Amino acid sequence: MKVNLLDLKVQYNNIQQEIEKAIKEVLESTHFIMGPNVKELEKEVAEFTGVKHAIAVANGTDALMLSLRALGVGPGDEVITTPFTFFASAETTSVLGAKPVFADIDKNTLCIDAESIEKKITKNTKAIIPVHIFGQMCDMDKIMEIANKYNIPVIEDACQAIGSEYKGKRAGTIGHTATYSFFPTKNLGCYGDGGMVVTNNDDLAEKIRVLRVHGSRKKYHHEVIGYNSRLDEIQAAVLRVKLKYLKEWNELRYEKAHVYNELLKDTDLVLPYEDSDCKHIYHQYVVRAKDRDKLVEFLKENGVSTAIYYPLPVHMLDVYKNLGYKEGDLPISEEACRHTFALPMYPEITRHQQEYVTTCIKKFNSI
Numbered sequence: 220m221k222v223n224l225l226d227l228k229v230q231y232n233n234i235q236q237e238i239e240k241a242i243k244e245v246l247e248s249t250h251f252i253m254g255p256n257v258k259e260l261e262k263e264v265a266e267f268t269g270v271k272h273a274i275a276v277a278n279g280t281d282a283l284m285l286s287l288r289a290l291g292v293g294p295g296d297e298v299i300t301t302p303f304t305f306f307a308s309a310e311t312t313s314v315l316g317a318k319p320v321f322a323d324i325d326k327n328t329l330c331i332d333a334e335s336i337e338k339k340i341t342k343n344t345k346a347i348i349p350v351h352i353f354g355q356m357c358d359m360d361k362i363m364e365i366a367n368k369y370n371i372p373v374i375e376d377a378c379q380a381i382g383s384e385y386k387g388k389r390a391g392t393i394g395h396t397a398t399y400s401f402f403p404t405k406n407l408g409c410y411g412d413g414g415m416v417v418t419n420n421d422d423l424a425e426k427i428r429v430l431r432v433h434g435s436r437k438k439y440h441h442e443v444i445g446y447n448s449r450l451d452e453i454q455a456a457v458l459r460v461k462l463k464y465l466k467e468w469n470e471l472r473y474e475k476a477h478v479y480n481e482l483l484k485d486t487d488l489v490l491p492y493e494d495s496d497c498k499h500i501y502h503q504y505v506v507r508a509k510d511r512d513k514l515v516e517f518l519k520e521n522g523v524s525t526a527i528y529y530p531l532p533v534h535m536l537d538v539y540k541n542l543g544y545k546e547g548d549l550p551i552s553e554e555a556c557r558h559t560f561a562l563p564m565y566p567e568i569t570r571h572q573q574e575y576v577t578t579c580i581k582k583f584n585s586i
């Protein structure tokens with residue numbers, strides 16, 4: 220038997236007619252850039268999240284970049300983020316000539332730790348980017364309390380967390396801005412690249428809208444140096460179809476995660492921690508194993524694909540040698556990189572498939 224980490228084909232088969240109709244309508248309209256689908260999608264995502272503004276952009280990385288630019292981050296500034304994440308929050312900081320500063324994570328949630336953030340604040344700190352890793356939100360009350368104390372804006376990297384909640388508030392409603400990615404494998408994914416910034420702040424929203432289209436409000440009247448970071452109509456049309464199912468898909472992921480919890484409860488794996496303040500949407504179902512690499516290899520031999528998010532913490536990447544971190548500086552992140560891995564997870568995974576995965580894990584444990 221083979222179980223993939225993710226199976227986008229089943230999802231496509233379920234919504235094929237709607238998707239093809241939506242794409243065909245765009246093709247026939249010949250309106251491919253900044254048309255009605257982008258406008259409607261922005262309204263629909265703003266409503267889904269519960270924010271005033273949603274600005275569609277080319278991808279989740281640009282959503283971070285434009286947020287940082289709108290906040291005025293540049294050379295000489297520092298941005299605090301987590302090393303246990305995808306590269307983008309640090310990368311965009313570096314692209315803008317600012318310095319990423321890494322704070323350690325909480326050992327249970329694997330999200331950035333508020334106390335560690337506070338220790339890293341200097342007079343140069345210009346922004347904080349907490350990442351809602353794997354679909355569970357960071358401890359936002361504590362993070363906002365520290366951010367407000369030092370008057371530092373917060374960008375929620377919610378690229379893995381659209382629809383997840385903290386104390387009843389959706390990811391994206393708490394920070395000054397927040398970012399979503401519509402990369403195909405995300406909980407809400409399009410058929411190419413896509414992203415969005417959400418915010419309640421009128422001024423930041425306006426700045427980001429201008430930065431998105433070459434720094435212009437009026438065509439050919441460029442006011443600032445901007446970007447070409449638009450979402451195209453075909454992707455927006457696909458996303459509008461899929462957004463209707465997002466809540467249901469997130470709930471299914473949650474149910475399947477609990478099926479794994481039940482099936483794996485007597486193993487020595489450390490199962491995902493659920494914070495009682497949070498509604499987890501299980502972008503990934505991530506466990507910890509003592510003998511991670513051997514277990515991953517064994518599962519692969521048995522047809523189960525898994526993934527290691529992330530094999531190296533960002534502060535230990537070669538590109539950041541110049542920042543001067545050494546092993547042991549952020550021990551919880553480093554430990555997580557050595558022992559965590561993700562099991563197959565998607566809304567349509569069957570009980571039969573999950574039983575196969577967990578049987579293989581138990582077989583490994585007994586040898």
Ligand SMILES: *Cc1c(COP(=O)(O)O)cnc(C)c1O
Nearest residue numbers: 278279280305307378379400402
């Ligand atoms: C996917 C992801 C991004 C980047 O999004 P892209 O759309 O691929 O540019 C940024 N941050 C996190 C945490 C992500 O998972």
